[in-house]
Amino acid sequence: MDEYQRKYQKNTKTTAFSIELDYTPQPSDNNPFADDYNYPTFGFGMRLNRNDITMHRSAKDGWGMAEEVDYDSRLGNIVTAYSTFTRPVLVWPKHATPGQRRFEVDYTLGLGLAYAKHKYSSGNNIDNELIGSRFLVYFVGGTHATWHVSPSWALFGGIEYSHHSNGALNRPNKGANYCGPVAGVRYTPTHEKTKSSCIGTSDKSCNPYWFANMALGFGGKTLNEDWQLTQFRTPPDSARYRTGRFHLYAAYSMQTHVMYRYARRWASGIGIDAFYGTYADRVREIEESRVLTTPETQVAKVSPWSLGVAIKHHVYYGNLSARMSLGYYLLRHMGTNAKEVEKPYYEQIGLHYSFPKWGGLTVGASIQAHRTKADFTEIIVSYPLCFSK
Template structure:
């Protein structure tokens, strides 16, 4: 464990340089997807902060730095981590180190007061699986927000959401040495959700303890993609570079409910794996890339400063749906397909949590049209979780994770769209 700690600390200190010096390890297509995702995260945090700073601000926000340690367990969600791996033993203990740079809001903007004066910023993460030689030592960079459920004078109970990109995973083929590895790509999406408590120790020092769930997945951009899930307590300290500022509290004006219509285009990439028996009677696995293109339209009703509800329609061309292969010279190739066999229609209710110009969305959908396919286990429902930002000029852009069975990531959607908003009161004046 000591060697693992030394390694993690060394890698953690070099996290950004490491990412730069190993860019050649990623294919051009994979790197463009990961770079776009990281750009979305940077825009998310930059615009959230930039929207709260003006030339008239006399007092700057308090900056904070956080250091955390997490000893935890790998959740046994598939055969590889349960023990079907080259080491013939289950994955159990892991530990990680986290550093965050945060900005403490104080209520200069109304949304900050609505969310209990949250902290937001950037973080860097390093994890280690002691004794492991198969997965690698994942590193991550991410944006985060930590907001209270309840705040008292000296302590608070909070929730935290982290979203970013991880890298430094060992690359693996779809089926390697008879094993199905959980992750095959060098980089993945990083998602973390936690419940925590912060206790004031002094004017500038806080004690932090909590429990966090962490998920790694590449959204089937590169197979294998079984993902890795982890659960761990987190303990650490937060240091404020300035004295604590008084929170600004003001009367909230009555919210005028608003309607919204939007249309978005979401191009995606999904990899599908196939197994076949070669000329040597060996079972071999291979994978092909397929494009997924979705046009979504919907109507939302923003019923409060924080909540939108609505619904919509998805029109999709999914090249991976019912994908098959044909054999040519003893090797598989993509089978030709008719456009209509890949066309899907889905409908969904929508829930959005509004944070300034950001919306965090959840959309459980179901297909109302699915072409017939030879596969009998095609899911008829799907789930979408994502984040989007509203730019000037009625432009919206974001990134979503599409999933099925409420557990398996299907693909990642990068979307851009246009929106119209209007207000109409049904109350008598």
């Protein structure tokens, strides 16, 4: 929680409960990806966040034209459907198969979709700057230690970070972040009987190769400038005063990168990203009006085109891949507000699925962010061109 959020958020207590159905591949499956990841677990679950989080903007803190209300706004409860990928990184006995492990340490990554009971509303939840939509995207990451007290029962504990967000498809888009300890019980009804020597017997061969990846993206975003304008620079008698309705602008991307797949599960590389935002005219209009700046402030340049260079990393499991990148803008002109809320670097993370019958054509969803705060959400179609294999 940053200094800005501390001004209006009063309570921070939240409790989460999850129920999950897990699947762990076995050595007899002869799945080389499962062997590479030390027989990971795939989870599919439901999560309830009971949030005792309230927010209130006090007039003494100075919020422009926004007037103080006589009630506290709430984040409210959030229900999430999610899937997780859990990889053991340390097991005892060493090299033990899933059914023979007594102790293990893992990391977990997960994605999901969520429903929020109390989103932002100018009528009865006006200070909820965290969540602006009923439907949200969800991310979780964490690490755990598990003690198998019997072949069927296990106790686990660890720490997790999770996040609910609109993906910038609506405002407000501050997002709800959670970090804290977790504990639970796991029951496994049956385990395949295997010998520990079975592990690691699948074919690990994977010839490294270079490839170029060409990608086109189409997405959408709402403007932080519109949020700032309607929240703090619009008089109370205006129909747009602290509204919860914002225009969704189209955003396009073109990405070309050269990758080296040095292992079956990993590929890394570097590339050029180009972005085109249809919202540039609206940003220019706000910039020229100086409503978010001062009359003395020089009007900043605004261009719909942005260009960046990024390092890329792909993580594979079968036809699925998680793709992430960290980029630096070579060209970016999006007005004064963008200079304040954005850094010159950007982050991307997404989940993709490839179709081998179509030459590896891949379709996925991705979120681009600045300082981990979503800037826009997009659908990406990409195609690999192999140099050698």
